[in-house]
Amino acid sequence: MRFLLLVIFACILNEAIAQSKGSPGGQPITYSATGYVRDVKTGKPIQGANIVVLNVSKGYVTAKDGFYVVQLPPGKYVLRFSHVGYRTLDDTISLQKTLFREVRMEDDAKDLEEVIVTSEAPDRNVRKVEIGVSQLTIRSIRRIPPLMGEVDIVRSLLLLPGVTTVGEGAPGFNVRGGSADQNLILFDDAPVFNSSHLMGFFSVFNPDVVRDVTLNRGGVAATYGGRASSVLDVKIREPSADKWSVNGGIGLISDRLGIEGPIIKNKLSFLAAARASINDFLFKLAPSNLKGTRANFYDVTSKLKYQINEQHTITATGYVSSDLFKIASDSLSGQEINASSTQFNYQTLTGTLRWNYFINKQLNLNTAAIFSRYQADLSSDDSSNAFQLKSGVWHRQIRSDLTYTPNEIHQWQAGVSAIDYLIQPNTRVPGAYSNVLPIDLARERAYEVSAYVQDEWKLNQDVAMVVGLRYSALLNRGPETVRSYQENQPRQDETVASTKTYDAGKIYHTAGGLEPRIAIRWSVGEGKAIKAGYSRMRQYIQQVTNTTAALPTSRWHLSDSYTKPQIADQWALGYFRNTPNNNIEVSGEVYYKTLTNAIDYRDGAELQLAEAVETQIVQGKGQAYGFEGLLRKNKGLWSGFISYTYARTFLTMNSPYPEERVNNGKAYPANYDKPHTLNVLAVYRPNNWFNLSLNFTYSTGRPTTQPSAIARVGGISVPIYLDRNQQRIPDYHRLDFAMTFEQNPLKKKRNQSSWVFSIYNVYAHKNAYSVFYKLQPASFADAYKLSIFGTAFPSLTYNFKF
Numbered sequence: 001m002r003f004l005l006l007v008i009f010a011c012i013l014n015e016a017i018a019q020s021k022g023s024p025g026g027q028p029i030t031y032s033a034t035g036y037v038r039d040v041k042t043g044k045p046i047q048g049a050n051i052v053v054l055n056v057s058k059g060y061v062t063a064k065d066g067f068y069v070v071q072l073p074p075g076k077y078v079l080r081f082s083h084v085g086y087r088t089l090d091d092t093i094s095l096q097k098t099l100f101r102e103v104r105m106e107d108d109a110k111d112l113e114e115v116i117v118t119s120e121a122p123d124r125n126v127r128k129v130e131i132g133v134s135q136l137t138i139r140s141i142r143r144i145p146p147l148m149g150e151v152d153i154v155r156s157l158l159l160l161p162g163v164t165t166v167g168e169g170a171p172g173f174n175v176r177g178g179s180a181d182q183n184l185i186l187f188d189d190a191p192v193f194n195s196s197h198l199m200g201f202f203s204v205f206n207p208d209v210v211r212d213v214t215l216n217r218g219g220v221a222a223t224y225g226g227r228a229s230s231v232l233d234v235k236i237r238e239p240s241a242d243k244w245s246v247n248g249g250i251g252l253i254s255d256r257l258g259i260e261g262p263i264i265k266n267k268l269s270f271l272a273a274a275r276a277s278i279n280d281f282l283f284k285l286a287p288s289n290l291k292g293t294r295a296n297f298y299d300v301t302s303k304l305k306y307q308i309n310e311q312h313t314i315t316a317t318g319y320v321s322s323d324l325f326k327i328a329s330d331s332l333s334g335q336e337i338n339a340s341s342t343q344f345n346y347q348t349l350t351g352t353l354r355w356n357y358f359i360n361k362q363l364n365l366n367t368a369a370i371f372s373r374y375q376a377d378l379s380s381d382d383s384s385n386a387f388q389l390k391s392g393v394w395h396r397q398i399r400s401d402l403t404y405t406p407n408e409i410h411q412w413q414a415g416v417s418a419i420d421y422l423i424q425p426n427t428r429v430p431g432a433y434s435n436v437l438p439i440d441l442a443r444e445r446a447y448e449v450s451a452y453v454q455d456e457w458k459l460n461q462d463v464a465m466v467v468g469l470r471y472s473a474l475l476n477r478g479p480e481t482v483r484s485y486q487e488n489q490p491r492q493d494e495t496v497a498s499t500k501t502y503d504a505g506k507i508y509h510t511a512g513g514l515e516p517r518i519a520i521r522w523s524v525g526e527g528k529a530i531k532a533g534y535s536r537m538r539q540y541i542q543q544v545t546n547t548t549a550a551l552p553t554s555r556w557h558l559s560d561s562y563t564k565p566q567i568a569d570q571w572a573l574g575y576f577r578n579t580p581n582n583n584i585e586v587s588g589e590v591y592y593k594t595l596t597n598a599i600d601y602r603d604g605a606e607l608q609l610a611e612a613v614e615t616q617i618v619q620g621k622g623q624a625y626g627f628e629g630l631l632r633k634n635k636g637l638w639s640g641f642i643s644y645t646y647a648r649t650f651l652t653m654n655s656p657y658p659e660e661r662v663n664n665g666k667a668y669p670a671n672y673d674k675p676h677t678l679n680v681l682a683v684y685r686p687n688n689w690f691n692l693s694l695n696f697t698y699s700t701g702r703p704t705t706q707p708s709a710i711a712r713v714g715g716i717s718v719p720i721y722l723d724r725n726q727q728r729i730p731d732y733h734r735l736d737f738a739m740t741f742e743q744n745p746l747k748k749k750r751n752q753s754s755w756v757f758s759i760y761n762v763y764a765h766k767n768a769y770s771v772f773y774k775l776q777p778a779s780f781a782d783a784y785k786l787s788i789f790g791t792a793f794p795s796l797t798y799n800f801k802f
Contacts, residue, residue: 032361033070033099037062037081040104043269044211044237047135048124049083049105054090061124069361069405081105098361100310125585126576129456129466129521131531132176132218132589134160138210138237143683145695145736147201147760149251149795153213153234154195154203159679159695161589161628161643162217166672166702167769168732169788170549171200174672175217176570177593177624177649178229180550181543185232188303188317190350193374193393194552195232197277197297199325204348208247208258209273209301211237218572218591219519219533222452222468223401223413228539228568228595236303236317239271247801253277254297272302294326294343310358317352323552345377346552362405370397376553386431389608393541393556394422411456413468419448421541423556426609439609444558447475448540454517462523473512474540476560478502482509483612490657491562491614509561513538527578532571539566544617546601548671548702548770555607562614564597585632595622598651600662618660620653622670640682640693649673662724669703669725676700689744695736701729704771719773729771730785735762751802759794766790 037046045066052059053070055077062068070079074096081089086105093099141156157163157173164174172180172195185192187205195204216224216231224231244261258273276298299321306314326343350372357365375392401415423444430436454468481501489495502508519533542563545554559565574589597619601607605616626647633639649672654665662668677699685691706727707719738758768785 030071030073031095031098033072033077033079033093033095033101034068034358034361035101035103036066037068037083037103037105038066038238039086040106041240043240043242046083046086046105047212049081049086052080052082054078054080061127067364071361071408100358125587126523126527126529126578127521129464129519129531130216130219130221131519131521131533131572131574132162132216132591134215134217136213136215138207138212141207141210141213142740143691143693143738144681145693145738145758145760146756146795146797148253148793149756149758149797150202150253151207152203153205153207153210157213157215157232158697159641159643159681160215161630161645162591162626162647163215164645164647164672164674164677164699166549167788168767169200169769171196171552172550175215175230176591176626177595177622177647177670177672178568179543179670179672182227182229182539182566182568183232184224184227184230185234187234187319187350188236188352189354189368189399190317190319190352190370190372191226191395192348192350192372193395193556194346194348194376197299197321197323198295199323199344199552200549202253202297204299204321205234206256206258206273206275206299206301208249208256208275209236209271209303211235218535218570218574218589219466219531220517220535220537221466222454222470222515222517223415225417225450225452225470225472225515225537226419226448226539226541228537228566236301237271238305238315239269239303241266241269241305241307245801247273247799249797249799251797252795267307269305270303272300274298274300294324297321297323312358313356315352315354315356317350317354319348319350322347343379343381344552345379347373347375349373364403365400366403367400368398370399371395372397378553381431383431383433384435386434387436388429388431389553390424390427390429391553391555392424394420396420409458413454413456414452416451417449421446421448421558423541423558425555425557425613426553428609441609441611442479442481444560445477445480446540446558446560447477449473449475463521465518465520468517470515470517471512472515472538472540473510474559474565475507476509476558477504478506478508479504480508482561490655490659491612492659493612493615511540511559511565513567527580527582529576531574531576534569534571537568537570539568542566542599544599544601544607544613546605546607548704553608555613557613562612563599563617564619566598567596569594569596581635583633583635585630585634587630589628591624591626591628593624595624598622598653600651600653602660603662618653618655618662620651620655620662622649622651624649637686638682638684640680643677643679645677646675647673647677648675664723666723668723671703671725673703673725674700687744689742691740693738693740696734698733699731701731701768703727704729706771707773729768732767734760734765734767736760737762751800753798753800756797756799757794758797759792761789761792764790764792 037049047062049062051068060068060070072095076094079091081103086107089105142151144156158165162176175183185195197204212235214233220231239260241262242265246259248257254275254277256275260271262269277296302318304316323346352368352370354368372395378389380387397419399417404412425441428439430438450472452470456466458464481499483496484498485491486495486497515536515538517535522530524530540559542557543550543554544557570593572589572591576587578585598621599617599619602616602618607616610616629644632641649670650667651670652667653662655661680696683691683693703725704727705721705724708722709720711718711720740754740756742754743752766787769788770786771783773783
């Protein structure tokens, strides 16, 4: 910590010296040419565009939102803008004062050499300071063979090194040894608490509105906080400001329709896109045991942009989605699995109101008010046991970020944030003639406050660093009743000594601390760089579950007097190299992460309706380490990449009390521990209107706990389980295929369309999601594998735009 403070002090001192040199009598006067670089058709910002001042051979790169600042002495200059997939543009300027210019670049339809995973500058993977950061554009995501014709944002992440999932069709994803709830998922800055439709088969993000996707899995910037593993930042593209258009698609699972255009040309523009799945008619054609199954969803995304003037921009983003999933009571009867006619309903609602104030050439202020709500409903209509189980999470936030760019050496960022949490754990409402008793668990309320400062510092041509410091704290507030337990006893309902009640608004518990972040890049030659990073992350809200994959109704829980915040410390080191023409990229990263106050469930835990969560969970420590390798080909008729990940994750839950130990206090693999993962993506694009893509994936089977023996109790066979997660399900492997037919872009037509034909799981491999046994009177029968997609799934999708 002392070292970090000294580094920040050195940055401030260096800035003060630089400013003093720029005073009268020092350096000559400079002016700024600033603005945004956007796509001429879509208006979306272009990140990583190269800007070269031809007269003086100076270079710049646009930021994430396409923003650029070029500082030069007074005079006449030629700025050359270039980017992969766009035509080079020369712009002549006369710089006599601060100049604001918006640059529109045209897509180069003849450019067949496109980057597969990222649209950043070709060598930015070497030049950027961040480590463990990957960006995908929607163009590259569409090249990945889709499941049932659905282009999927989250599923595309599984091709990246260090990203896995516990099983096919499981909601969420796991990053570098973290559980699914340890990922902060942002949709235009609003957090999303459930990123999947239909219980995990598809993601909630409509690909027609997505601009780009950034996954921070290593060196997370000080701007972000609140989760212990990673940050997935999904940005919605900006609506067109000069012309109206309609786009959409018709597929096997869902249909899409979107509209965008200017309400006031180049001033006020609007975008709206809807997606709906109505599949009940498909189940009517299915076998009789599936006829009662229902699986539907819809989502609507909208964005309004108001460009007041060159300095002020206001944007408003809204998103709403709803899911219904019901399995018929006899749909699994032939598989010896007990099931009832249980129905899941869950909804997400988010909104973001953002004001961007371009103060001057050095200062930019971004302020946002954010709202997110997630509600889940589990119900059963069995007459004698009918019930409805309701839960929800409410997130209200305001944040403000200031960017200060005094010169080419430093870029400072600072910000503050305040979040108001409200959690409804579970409320059970009985049916009219049900024998089920009502339960209404107490709400959880808290504030999360944070502040940060960060500097991107270019020490010289070869060395650059990003140094940041973040402080966060959680303040639990009433009304709340807090238990006290007997000394030297485990936390159980039977060991409660007393309770204390706190009034509404009363702060009864606080937790928090500093979160240092640092990343360093050292260029060791042309197209070569070594990077290192360290980050600390604190997490105050978590999803507690005793299932392999969290259900939509799994319980969310805030840190409190007994549940300590999870703290992750991660160290990473990587080597990055590009060939001279940036055609081939090679990179390798190693990481080591420790997790303090890791959470797992006790043996025999009943989490859904527990009055006190601390009686059902245990906390301990975790460690994760691994290697991530990537080989990528960016240009030519064939392009693609190969990624390999070796990763291990272990948890240790030890306690003085046997009731609070897992695996007798010894380390055991986490549910998502998968040592080996291999992904191969190949894209063949011989011309402008056709491409073919193949994707192969392999991974080690996840851990599972299998019974070691059976006991006979009163004539009933009871399985006996020993150590947790000591066996594994069979390894996973799958091949996908897709072909896309588009209109020739060289033939200028107002209406555009494309066809996508794909096959998911080409060779119909029955990958096991889980393994279970059928008990016999004195022994186990053969093991049974439950497969989610046990056959090949062809699909055909039609997309249009006019």
